[in-house]
Amino acid sequence: MKIAILTMGTQGDVQPFAILGQALKKRGHQVTLSTAKNFAALVKSYDIEFLPIEADFQEFMNSEEGKKMMKNPFRAKKNLRVWVYPMIYNSMKIFYKLSKESDRVIFHVKTMGDYFADQFPDKMIKANVIPAIEYTTEFINPVFSALPIPSFLNRLSYKLSDLGISMMMKPVNEFRKSEGLSLKFKKPTLPSIYGISETYLSKPKDYSVSTHFTGFWTTTSNIELDKDLIDFITRGTPPLLITFGSMTFETKMDLPTAIENLSNELNVRVIVVKGWGFNSTKRLDENPNIKVIKSAPYDKLFPLVKAVINHGGIGTVSACLIAGKPFFTCPVLYPLGDQYFWGYIGFKKGIALRPIALKNLTERMLIDNAQALLSTETLYTNSLEMSKKIKSENGVERAIELIEENQR
Template sequence: MKVTILTLGSRGDVQPYIALAREMIKNGHEVVICTGATFQRFIEENKVSFYPASADLMALMESEEGRDILNGNGFSLLKIIKFSKEKIAPSYRKSMDDFYQASQGADLIIYHPKALGAVDIALYFNIPCICLPPVPIMYPITEFPNFSLSSKKSFGPVLNRLSYKLVKFSELPFIKEINDFRGKTLKSPKRKAGLYTYDINGSPIPIIYPISPFLFKKVDSWKDSVFISGFFFLDSEEETLPNEIENFLEKGKKPIVVSFSSMPLKNPSIFRKKLVQALKKTNNRAVVLTGTSGMRFNQEENILTVEKAPHRLLFKRAKGIIHHGGVGTMSEALLSGVPQIIIPFAVDQPFWANLLYKKGYSIKPLQEKNLEVFELVQALEQVGNKEYIENAQKIKNIIQSENGIHRAVKHIESVVDNIKKE
């Protein structure tokens, strides 16, 4: 089976699909991933075929203008609209042509909801498609609302379900580009925004969430409409920790690991000062992965700073992990069996932070804004609590046993087989 995967966004929007692609290739399928050029090397290093998409959202968000918007610096609705109209919308339009080209000859399209035009392309080629969002934001359920509206509070069953109607409107800012693509490339008539959110001409679009079924075992209203596979983990036998990290780890007690991945801090210098103070007050060492956080360190005793390192190898050797709560980093933290402190920024991060805290798998979430040193001190002290250490080991064993990628591939194969039989 030839499979085209269409996705756009940050590393967290790409890495799960690389893991899936590798597993599908092991099962004898051909897979190509179409996404922004930022991830070409990452994809090809994992022996997966790459096709470039013009909408390199990671590069756009790492631009000065993109960072300002992501950080809320000088927040202006007009600025966001202008950025979207001048930068994002044109690149999305070009990407739909890229998606079309990448899907030539495919037997199946697997797509991220950000990959606009994916369902239109599948319909044009008369092939099945599967929606695979990295986070549980698509299908209307009663147990909790769309996290873009609330990450903590339930509105009640009826309003919770209604809150997911927002998903159908997510295409609205780009419907002009979608219809231009439909007319010029697919030679198809215009359509309304949200027409193919859940079905194609009355036939439901299969949805897979690559998240832990254990964490959502009380959610019944997904029923048979959504397949919950378990997290997708990308294993790389060739990865090693840099020598400077290995040397640091061997010279003392387990450190606190700090990683905000691609998320920029609003006030990196202020947060850095608070972090250094809290580490000193609690007598902790630390490895800080600076990434795009904006933090810059002088020579600090007991603190090693590097730009990036493999989370899988580093997290399991930590005393505790401070991170932003993105689904990829959060799931790796769960897999490490190490207590975690989440400082969420936006999107799905507050949702995961609140969920794990309520279930006892992370310490109470903190906020960068108005963060006090004593709050960070208290959180670091709790990392050593027996309860959090035991809970971290418990959830690690559960997550390991779910084998999400294997289950997802078998489900995908069965979905396609069933469609062929119809």
């Protein structure tokens, strides 16, 4: 089949889809992944066709306008016309053209593929890694999980996502008008797949039978760890790893100083995966007990470390789960965003500490939680047990089976 994969967002919204696309290509399908142009190198590294969108969601999220919108998306209307509306309109034009030319379309909800799916519903499949759209009573909308919303309002919390999407209808209507499509339409009911492990989060009983949690969409990286990184790791006991993702972030402490003091006080070596939030790491670069890197394949790196302090992105959390490493989540997106949600599940399952937003974290809190993370034996026992269960799953294979069903 000729398969189109449509996605938008940050790296956590793109990489799982690229992994899925690579596996589909190996099955003999013709695959084109369309997303923002800044992910060209990432997508091409998975040896699949790439159709760029003239939009950079990650750049927008890291801009002052994007930060304001994340803090309060319902009061960011002035940014919509300048930043968001053109991005949606232009991307939908490209997504729609590719979809018309394809036999099967796998789309992330952020692409607004729902709003042209009525034209060919039989070939459209929703695909996501965050269950933030489909209503359920079993857990709160992950995007709002850090807010003090009582559990009896779980189902209602998903209406907040609908409100956010309703703010985007102007470019949607402009797109449909430009393509000669009726402005009066109904979004079709579509099958849905999630790159989520049921070992970590059970599929809600009130979800549709056509909704599936397949397991995480992961693969073995073909990139090896740098020799100097391996040398650092093997020079002593397994180090603590710290990463806060690729987005900029706010913190009340001097993070390099806090990490250095953590290393000294706990007598632990540290690997820091540098994100955009680290303005300067010069003092860390000069510390022989701390190794700062720009990036590394997590499937190769995580098995070699002791534990992980991270931002709570599902890609990073899944890497911890597969490697059997306990973690402490410090959400960068807070109180809105799904990072707290994934970290809190880990806490409830006894494989992680209770999440604390990075912007609320003090140096003392960071050090104390790092000490607890490194010394609580039950975290390690539980993490290894969960790793065994998750490794027995094959999320990519299951997703492909569902995609290939009822081929035409």
